[in-house]
Amino acid sequence: MSSGSSSYFRDGTAHPLAGRSVLQIVPDLDDGAAARTTIEIAAALTLVGANAFVAARGGSLVSELQARGGLFAPLPADAKNPLTMAINVERLARLIKAERIDLVHARSRASAWSAYAATRILKTPFVTSFESSYAVGGPLALRYNFVMTRGDAIIAGSAEAAHGAAHLNPAAKDKIHVILGGVDCRVFSPKSTPPARVQAVRRLWGAPPDARVALIALGPKPAGDCKAALDAIRMLAEQIRAESSDAAFDVSSLRVIIGAASATATEIKEIDAIVADSGLQDIVQRGDIVSDPAAALLAASVIMAQSSNPAAFASLALEAQAMGAPIIATTGGAAAETLLAPPEVEPSARTGWRAPTGDPGASAIALSEALSLGATARERLSLRGRAHVERRFAMELMWEQTLDAYAAGLDAVRKPTN
Template identity: 45%
Template sequence: MTTTLRSGAPLSLPSTETHPLSGRTVLQIIPDLEAGGAERTAVDIAEGLTEAGARALVATEGGRLVAELQAKGGIWLPFPAASKNPLAMAMNVRKLARLCRQEHVDLVHARSRAPAWVALAATRALKLPFVTTYHGSYNSRSVVKNHYNSVMARGDVVIANSAYTADLILARHSFARDRIRIVNRGTDFSAFAPAAVGPERVSALRRAWGVEPHQRIVLLPGRLTGWKGQKVLIEAARLMRDAGDEDTAFILAGDPQGRDGYVRELDEQIAKAGLERRVRRVGHCSDMPAAMLAAAIVAVPSTEPEAFGRVAVEAQAMGVPVVVSDLGAVPETVLAPPQVAPSERTGWRIPPGDAPALAAALQEALALRPSARDALARRARLHVERHFSLAAMVNDTLDVYCALLGR
């Protein structure tokens, strides 16, 4: 177990007249703002900074979340932050340092490895406070790779998005022991609330996905990459079909992000199993609250550790049963036996890569009586509200900034 400080309870932000960050300028740097937990967090923190009276700059190449960032008061600074070319990164150090001077930046927060190396060099040259957030598990199978990853543990404060991530940092980069702060990923429970989603939004998604009125949906939200477990779900769909299930549609919602070979493998697996009418790839979904409310179950069958597990939290907030792989930070977000009694579960946890176990859990969840499903939904919503609120994440992150700037 770690000895790091766990994030506190949600607090309301002070008024802009009294907040210590009022008038300050904070720059976040991230490769792009397309989709994902790190990208969403960058936008959320920018909004929190703006509400505190600070200037919230985000240096990034762009992406679909830029419009939302700007609508919430954040300022987009076009910057080639995704480059991993050593020469380009060296040039980016000078560009970022110049940008920080021009914009009178008080603190820099990096959310990805390549731009973190750039930011580390720039902030050290300018003597600015530097924060990193360790968002992922990161492949660390060689000395060179571990050194590359280590930049995410070199901030003046290193934010871990879960206790699992904090333990991972300690195991790989023990030099950061005294600088780790756990700040759980936060969810906007005003958006992820069943009452906030009108039936027309759900109906529109079902039509767009080609789902029949009688079909129940098992939803797997996530980019199309092998470790997200799409192949495991397809095999579970085959097993359920062979066992007599005729009324379930399986929706894979996520971008391929250029992984055309993997997409072909998925399509071939679907065709070989004869599941073309039951398993569908629908691309990126911009209305995740409605997607989850359309689903009978949300599946997160990851085959590698999730550093946090945002999708599982969002599904529980929507009152939708979740079935997740039992690894990484999942035990922190989804309660299930043997950790708790069956009557206290908020979802199902299964061994990673185990399609028969996934099929069995999906069938058990689909068989819930309405009263049992309602009770599960209430427990799940209460669980995530207590531990994973957006307000807590924003306040804890802004507390980190205040402490460094106060120093």
């Protein structure tokens, strides 16, 4: 469904959600992909004249939500205790009635159970977000995850997630909307990122001006993701040493930066132990990539965004392409679906690389190709990536798609059942 919502953001045309009140429920508003997306949708709702409520435990981004027009409602939405979840049903029911909420969007499973009960009692339209990891697991896990297929509209984070939702609940098939995400192309823009910022990041990393930098992004299982990436880098290093003078570049010119800002103290110890065992200590170090993410993406020669979690790195893949940075994503994951790569397109049309998780050989090949790009080939890849994101994943398009899903949820409840 597409209502052409982007025109509503530009010219003030009355949107179907104008005057409506929408409640999003997210575990917390600390810095993270779910919280950021929640705030973006709150801003979009405000722009079309809707009231944008967000229920969450709290977090560092509450003030940003409010600055962009959102209304914060404290709720222990991250609670998984059955008693607290049951109490949340009554809390949400009171909130829905008091604020005359027209639609509720649950972005996590625990909160979805509470929201599902409250919305069924009050006959309020209900929307859920479904990730591909919800479609796997044992009988108890799948029963718990099943609530994410009970929405009047279901937002799937990837085509793979949509397939999983339909398999878990065939009756949900026609309610699914695939939305891969969006990126602010004004923030993530090479033209908006002065060379001085990029140079500052490289100095912080200790990377010489002529060094090739492989940036490793870590997912929900950082130790495993780190080991898989370093296995690929070790294979590439061995290949380069074997080729000697025929190699495209020397191992000594390679630097590997591990972005471990979100890792716990225990996970950092595990990562450091993996680095020590890898034999790559001379070229690998942990580095800051969150202080200036746009500059960090430009400072890297390639980004390795590979994870055993298929939902990981969708936002990072979009940001990297918007910056024109070469990126390697996990085959079959949400991030990979945002890329143009063979066999869907010719190699000359690629905007990134895909490699299966757990296959260091395939990752090493992709890494070698990305690091061996000449200046002209790198510039062409950069321009393709930027154009691809602007055409298909600009933030305004994600706003439009999500608000269309909300409108579909409202329509589904209004329609009489046969």
